[in-house]
Amino acid sequence: MSRKTMTRRRLIRICVTLAFALAAFPAPAEYADVVLNKRSEKEGVRPVVFSHWFHRIRFRCKVCHFELGFKMRAGANDVLMADIIDGKFCGMCHNNNIAWGADRCDLCHSGRPGLKSGIYGGHQTLGPGRW
Amino acid sequence: MRSRITLYITLGALTGSAVSLHAQDRGGTGKAVYEKSCALCHAAGIAGAPKLGDAGEWSARLRAGIATLYRSAVAGTPNGMPAKGGNLSLSGAEVRAAVDYMVRSAGGAPKSSAVPGGKRATASARGAAKPAAGNPAQIGAAPASKPARETPTPTVVAAAPSGTPAQAAIDPNAFNRLLAPPGGRNPPPAEDGIHDPGNPGIHALQPPLESFQRLPRANAGNRVNWVAALGKKQIQPRWDLGDPQAEPSAMDLNIVREVKGSMPDVVYPHRQHTEWLDCSNCHPAIFVPQKGANQISMAAILLGQKCGVCHGKVAFPVSECRLCHSRKKDAPASSTAAVPAAEARK
Numbered sequence: 001m002s003r004k005t006m007t008r009r010r011l012i013r014i015c016v017t018l019a020f021a022l023a024a025f026p027a028p029a030e031y032a033d034v035v036l037n038k039r040s041e042k043e044g045v046r047p048v049v050f051s052h053w054f055h056r057i058r059f060r061c062k063v064c065h066f067e068l069g070f071k072m073r074a075g076a077n078d079v080l081m082a083d084i085i086d087g088k089f090c091g092m093c094h095n096n097n098i099a100w101g102a103d104r105c106d107l108c109h110s111g112r113p114g115l116k117s118g119i120y121g122g123h124q125t126l127g128p129g130r131w
Numbered sequence: 132m133r134s135r136i137t138l139y140i141t142l143g144a145l146t147g148s149a150v151s152l153h154a155q156d157r158g159g160t161g162k163a164v165y166e167k168s169c170a171l172c173h174a175a176g177i178a179g180a181p182k183l184g185d186a187g188e189w190s191a192r193l194r195a196g197i198a199t200l201y202r203s204a205v206a207g208t209p210n211g212m213p214a215k216g217g218n219l220s221l222s223g224a225e226v227r228a229a230v231d232y233m234v235r236s237a238g239g240a241p242k243s244s245a246v247p248g249g250k251r252a253t254a255s256a257r258g259a260a261k262p263a264a265g266n267p268a269q270i271g272a273a274p275a276s277k278p279a280r281e282t283p284t285p286t287v288v289a290a291a292p293s294g295t296p297a298q299a300a301i302d303p304n305a306f307n308r309l310l311a312p313p314g315g316r317n318p319p320p321a322e323d324g325i326h327d328p329g330n331p332g333i334h335a336l337q338p339p340l341e342s343f344q345r346l347p348r349a350n351a352g353n354r355v356n357w358v359a360a361l362g363k364k365q366i367q368p369r370w371d372l373g374d375p376q377a378e379p380s381a382m383d384l385n386i387v388r389e390v391k392g393s394m395p396d397v398v399y400p401h402r403q404h405t406e407w408l409d410c411s412n413c414h415p416a417i418f419v420p421q422k423g424a425n426q427i428s429m430a431a432i433l434l435g436q437k438c439g440v441c442h443g444k445v446a447f448p449v450s451e452c453r454l455c456h457s458r459k460k461d462a463p464a465s466s467t468a469a470v471p472a473a474e475a476r477k
Contacts, residue, residue, distance in 0.1 A: 028208075028210045028315070028318055028322070028323050028324045029323045029324055029325040030317060030323060030339050030353060031352045031353045031354075031445075031448075032352070032353070032444060032445040033323075033325060035325055046327055046330060049320075049325055049326055051336075051339075052445050053339060053342075053343075053353050053355070054337060054339075054342070056357065056368060056407075056445075057342060057366045057368060058368055058369065059368050059369050059372070060368045060369065060370050060379065060406070060407045060408070061407045061408050061412065061445075062370070062379075062407065062408050062409040062412060063368075063369060063370070063371070063372050065408070065409075065412055066408075066409040066411060066412060067371075067372050068372070072412065072440055072441070073440075092372060093372070104332070105332075106330050106331065106332030106333075107332045107335060107336065109332075110320070110326050110327060110330050110332050110333050110336065111325055111326060111327060112324070112325055112326065112327045113327065115325055119444050119445075120324075120325050122448075123443055123444045123448070124433075124443040124444075124448040124449050124450060125432060125433055125434070125435045125439035125442065125443030125444055125448075125449060
């Protein structure tokens with residue numbers, strides 16, 4: 001076995017161990033909470049925390065993932081503030097009509113600084129959903 | 132209350148030597164235990180552990196009271212704190228002594244008033260091993276929370292009044308003593324680790340438990356049985372963004388997938404899924420709508436493909452095997468229509 005494969009195997013082993021370590025210490029966040037921080041902190045605001053539990057009490061999955069066009073993969077959606085103000089994505093409801101409007105920055109941009117984007121709350125499956 | 136505290140400070144001063152001896156002894160135990168079992172994580176702040184001497188992190192954890200902190204240390208928390216710091220040979224009193232040591236080192240003082248039934252618990256701050264500098268409140272709520280006057284021998288075990296939750300959690304014969312306490316689940320936004328506690332906006336957000344306590348419970352995920360909540364009309368999520376009256380046209384078709392090995396076969400109920408989702412959410416990108424065209428394995432699901440696109444992230448997680456693997460192998464073929472899982476989850 002070449003040295004390169006050895007190193008690669010060791011790397012994979014470390015990754016797997018790390019994955020298990022992460023799984024053993026789930027974030028205390030609510031299951032299926034999503035942190036969006038692709039742009040937030042670069043633009044000088046806190047990351048966005050999206051709570052699936054709160055929204056699924058009020059809307060079926062289909063409303064956002066079909067009507068609003070959110071792809072079912074964390075990280076696959078490019079949501080810009082300009083779009084929201086234009087009434088797309090979150091802005092379909094967050095318009096001071098159905099839900100609070102885009103002027104209430106700190107209600108959505110409520111995450112801890114430095115958080116990475118992705119799904120929080122003790123998810124058990126990996127894949128694209130983990131960014 | 133204040134006069135009572137003053138009284139006990141005076142009493143503490145009167146019994147000065149005994150108390151200081153006791154407090155030093157206690158501080159010594161705490162330090163030793165800390166160095167042996169806690170420092171591995173708490174020195175560097177590994178896995179989210181509050182660092183020794185970090186006043187900000189410790190004061191945030193002290194807000195719920197020292198009894199809660201003791202309980203978390205003894206029983207562990209889902210946030211990563213292992214029960215007794217992973218050293219199960221420690222006694223509850225030793226763990227509490229280590230907690231006291233770390234709290235003191237952060238300049239905090241265990242709030243003795245937060246200990247249920249511990250109104251009398253107070254001692255001399257002057258006698259503490261490491262009095263915190265610049266914290267006048269500490270005199271009132273002293274670190275060594277112990278009714279010194281009433282215990283003739285300075286044993287550490289008597290530190291918490293018997294009958295406190297901390298005491299109950301460390302009962303060696305307690306049922307499920309290593310499981311995370313249910314009180315730690317569904318924390319409010321300020322304590323969930325992803326919301327910024329310094330953001331005033333989060334106090335306007337609804338705490339999950341406020342909503343969940345009215346809904347049927349489940350064992351995993353949000354610990355809410357969403358399908359049952361919808362079935363019993365305890366929640367009325369809109370099917371259409373603009374039309375609150377719109378109803379989904381649920382499709383009642385069960386797909387049975389026979390599985391290898393001894394696991395019960397999988398029954399996939401379209402009905403529960405179509406009450407939440409549009410056909411195009413799954414077909415054809417995730418599942419080809421054709422019999423036998425989809426290779427599904429638990430490995431793929433764990434990697435976040437197929438069912439794992441939702442299950443394990445937002446729908447009930449894969450630890451709930453029997454919710455999918457719900458049809459016994461020896462069941463007659465005609466039972467395809469009668470779906471145990473579908474009925475149970477209704």
